[in-house]
Amino acid sequence: MSSLRICIIFLFISTQLLAQPAEPTFDSTITLLTAFPKKDHLNFFVISKRKKGKLDLATRFNVLRTKIRGIFHPNTFISVIAENVNDAVNKIKRNLDDNNATLGTIWFDSHGGYKKGYSLFYMGHDECNTKTLSDSMISSRLNLLSSYSNQSTRVIIGSCYGGATYERSSVDYTRTFKMDGDSLMRSLGKIFHEATIFGSESWVMSKPGLFNRKPAVGGNPGRKLFRDVCYRPAWENIGVWNEFNASTQTFCRTNTIALDGQGNLVIRDKPYFIEKNIEKDIQKHLRKLQPGLYR
Numbered sequence: 246m247s248s249l250r251i252c253i254i255f256l257f258i259s260t261q262l263l264a265q266p267a268e269p270t271f272d273s274t275i276t277l278l279t280a281f282p283k284k285d286h287l288n289f290f291v292i293s294k295r296k297k298g299k300l301d302l303a304t305r306f307n308v309l310r311t312k313i314r315g316i317f318h319p320n321t322f323i324s325v326i327a328e329n330v331n332d333a334v335n336k337i338k339r340n341l342d343d344n345n346a347t348l349g350t351i352w353f354d355s356h357g358g359y360k361k362g363y364s365l366f367y368m369g370h371d372e373c374n375t376k377t378l379s380d381s382m383i384s385s386r387l388n389l390l391s392s393y394s395n396q397s398t399r400v401i402i403g404s405c406y407g408g409a410t411y412e413r414s415s416v417d418y419t420r421t422f423k424m425d426g427d428s429l430m431r432s433l434g435k436i437f438h439e440a441t442i443f444g445s446e447s448w449v450m451s452k453p454g455l456f457n458r459k460p461a462v463g464g465n466p467g468r469k470l471f472r473d474v475c476y477r478p479a480w481e482n483i484g485v486w487n488e489f490n491a492s493t494q495t496f497c498r499t500n501t502i503a504l505d506g507q508g509n510l511v512i513r514d515k516p517y518f519i520e521k522n523i524e525k526d527i528q529k530h531l532r533k534l535q536p537g538l539y540r
Contacts, residue, residue: 286349288508329369357405362422366404398440408444434491446482473538484517
């Protein structure tokens with residue numbers, strides 16, 4: 246093809262393009278940005294940062310195994326070490342924004358507080374209970390995550406007695422307390438108003454196998470103090486979890502939970518005491534409970 250013919254064809258195409266009406270590029274760009282769909286969800290395992298000078302083997306174990314898991318599943322699972330609520334929210338929000346993702350399963354890993362007489366969990370140095378979740382400082386920070394949640398979001402209180410609904414005696418046996426785990430779960434439901442909240446009636450263990458869909462959170466600690474009679478309700482409810490659906494405002498019992506390899510929630514098919522065939526063992530422990538062991 247001669248150079249003259251090429252020039253003629255080029256001029257013809259250019260003329261046709263210039264003859265087209267100008268597109269509203271600014272408006273179309275805005276439409277694309279606002280309509281851009283979220284990617285798949287991200288799962289989080291939130292661990293409280295260890296206090297200096299305090300040996301906490303369970304927390305160290307969870308930090309190690311979740312950090313390793315995050316390396317192998319960077320697109321689905323994030324391990325967060327938090328100093329407080331603000332630090333946790335900032336890290337979670339940054340990862341969600343960077344990945345344009347929604348909030349999938351979020352596990353708040355924490356020690357419980359049986360001695361305090363009510364259900365709670367910690368995010369770093371901040372205690373989260375029914376009262377503090379209504380505090381403007383904590384609730385305003387957690388509310389920043391609300392827009393990332395939906396009906397597929399699962400919020401897990403990973404502390405012992407985090408969903409406890411029973412009354413128990415004080416460690417000196419002088420009075421009783423209602424643990425109010427159901428109120429704690431409902432408080433979280435007011436923040437994550439489309440999510441489903443999970444909390445345990447009893448102990449939440451840190452055994453290997455948590456991420457293998459196994460009932461690794463069930464069981465009981467071995468220390469002598471847990472044989473005190475004030476722990477009777479915890480023994481009677483080993484492996485029992487509660488579920489609160491914030492969308493429908495329904496509260497019910499559920500089987501022991503677990504996580505799969507990418508941190509998604511798994512609910513076991515059978516109750517823990519049936520699956521592990523430990524009903525006789527629980528009854529034996531109940532008969533051996535004694536006063537005065539809590540020190």
